[in-house]
Amino acid sequence: MNRLFDVRAVIGGIFVVYGVIVTALGIFDSPAEIEKAQGVRINLWMGLAMLALGLLMLLWLRLNPPPPVAEEPAGESSDRDS
Helix, strand or coil: CCCCCCHHHHHHHHHHHHHHHHHHHHHCCCHHHHHHCCCCCHHHHHHHHHHHHHHHHHHHHHHCCCCCCCCCCCCCCCHHHC
């Protein structure tokens, strides 16, 4: 359950989604947009960089998962009951 809320999954997922969108925009850039960026296909390069960063975050989560959360038995009291 704690793996679902790991910040690496959230950041990686957002970067992958945005990376795909920006890369697609970069592939279909018009010559006027490329000229505006001084001949650099900035949307394509930034989209690929975002995609790579997102995939690296997800790979990091996969290779180094968070430890499981230890649950207290139902019969034991916590420090809050004092």
